[in-house]
Amino acid sequence: MASLPLVLITLLIHLISHQVRANDPLFFVTTALVNFDARVVQGWSGGGGERWTITNDSNYPFAGREFGAADRWTLKGTQTFGSGYPYGNVDNSTIAGRPFPYGLWPLYWGNNMMGSDEYGPALDGIRPGGQLVTIPLKTEDGTFNITEGEMYHIIGDRDSATFMMISLVTSCHVTPAWPSKFDPTSPNSTVKLENVVQYYRASSFALASPGYNNTFAQGNTNTESTESTPITDNMLYSEFHKCLDDVILNALPIMNWPPAPSNTLGDTMGIVFGILGLPILVGIGWVTIVICTLISGYRQNSRNRKMYARKNREAQLAARKESLKYEQFP
Ligand SMILES: *[C@@H]1O[C@H](CO)[C@@H](O)[C@H](O)[C@H]1NC(C)=O
Numbered sequence: 249m250a251s252l253p254l255v256l257i258t259l260l261i262h263l264i265s266h267q268v269r270a271n272d273p274l275f276f277v278t279t280a281l282v283n284f285d286a287r288v289v290q291g292w293s294g295g296g297g298e299r300w301t302i303t304n305d306s307n308y309p310f311a312g313r314e315f316g317a318a319d320r321w322t323l324k325g326t327q328t329f330g331s332g333y334p335y336g337n338v339d340n341s342t343i344a345g346r347p348f349p350y351g352l353w354p355l356y357w358g359n360n361m362m363g364s365d366e367y368g369p370a371l372d373g374i375r376p377g378g379q380l381v382t383i384p385l386k387t388e389d390g391t392f393n394i395t396e397g398e399m400y401h402i403i404g405d406r407d408s409a410t411f412m413m414i415s416l417v418t419s420c421h422v423t424p425a426w427p428s429k430f431d432p433t434s435p436n437s438t439v440k441l442e443n444v445v446q447y448y449r450a451s452s453f454a455l456a457s458p459g460y461n462n463t464f465a466q467g468n469t470n471t472e473s474t475e476s477t478p479i480t481d482n483m484l485y486s487e488f489h490k491c492l493d494d495v496i497l498n499a500l501p502i503m504n505w506p507p508a509p510s511n512t513l514g515d516t517m518g519i520v521f522g523i524l525g526l527p528i529l530v531g532i533g534w535v536t537i538v539i540c541t542l543i544s545g546y547r548q549n550s551r552n553r554k555m556y557a558r559k560n561r562e563a564q565l566a567a568r569k570e571s572l573k574y575e576q577f578p
Pocket residue numbers: 304305306311312
């Protein structure tokens with residue numbers, strides 16, 4: 249397990265940067281507006297748990313499909329678009345109609361490649377993690393011995409790609425760069441279908457290199473095909489490439505275990521804390537008000553103020569309870 253130290257180092261960096269910068273790689277995927285069903289996608293998550301079904305609220309395009317439950321061990325696909333589905337790959341010829349094992353949608357390449365048009369830019373507004381983006385990955389500080397022109401790109405939803413950048417910059421000395429909109433149908437798109445070196449997470453994330461041209465990619469009609477142009481030696485043995493692949497496999501955000509049923513201990517503790525925490529806050533508030541009153545010497549009607557504080561407190565309590573409901577999704 250040569251990658252184990254790297255895992256520990258990146259995890260450590262993650263923990264430190266989490267505390268210092270509060271940059272937790274976590275986002276919600278809301279799938280229904282009738283019951284606010286939501287699941288959390290998180291970097292480093294182990295995934296797993298039960299599958300969920302998207303509730304039919306008559307407006308969500310993928311109502312009735314299953315999602316979630318896949319774990320990190322099955323994250324790696326092949327060089328073939330549509331690969332890497334731990335479940336849902338019953339029809340090898342298309343990705344249309346498939347579930348979302350990691351909670352995220354597959355990439356979209358245009359021309360209805362492998363049936364991907366249903367995940368096209370028309371639905372960018374509700375794509376989990378945000379619209380598809382690409383980020384160039386260069387390293388320039390001399391840590392890695394890079395061969396001439398060796399360079400990569402990641403492609404994926406905006407939030408996953410941005411979170412990955414934090415790990416890749418810290419762990420693989422990647423030169424910082426911001427995402428740009430991924431538009432595969434534009435003739436001057438920097439990454440093409442045949443450049444993909446590796447798909448991850450049920451083909452919802454990819455590592456590509458302009459120096460790689462997989463001649464099997466364009467004409468392929470089988471998501472389980474293992475035919476591909478061999479990766480050149482300089483990429484195959486590149487420590488930089490290995491680092492990128494390892495960090496993506498370890499850190500790429502995937503869907504968490506489902507939330508515990510409500511009224512569990514954690515739930516109750518949350519509400520108890522919410523209730524007990526408020527009097528303390530109100531107490532501090534009152535002390536502040538008293539001091540302010542003494543200093544400024546204002547004489548205001550204390551009855552009015554009491555009434556205002558009580559109303560304020562009631563409103564805060566109600567809002568707190570309401571927000572806890574949403575926050576308790578794991
Ligand atoms: C969702 O519900 C609507 C009516 O409420 C129905 O017409 C539609 O077929 C349902 N879709 C699915 C996928 O069950």
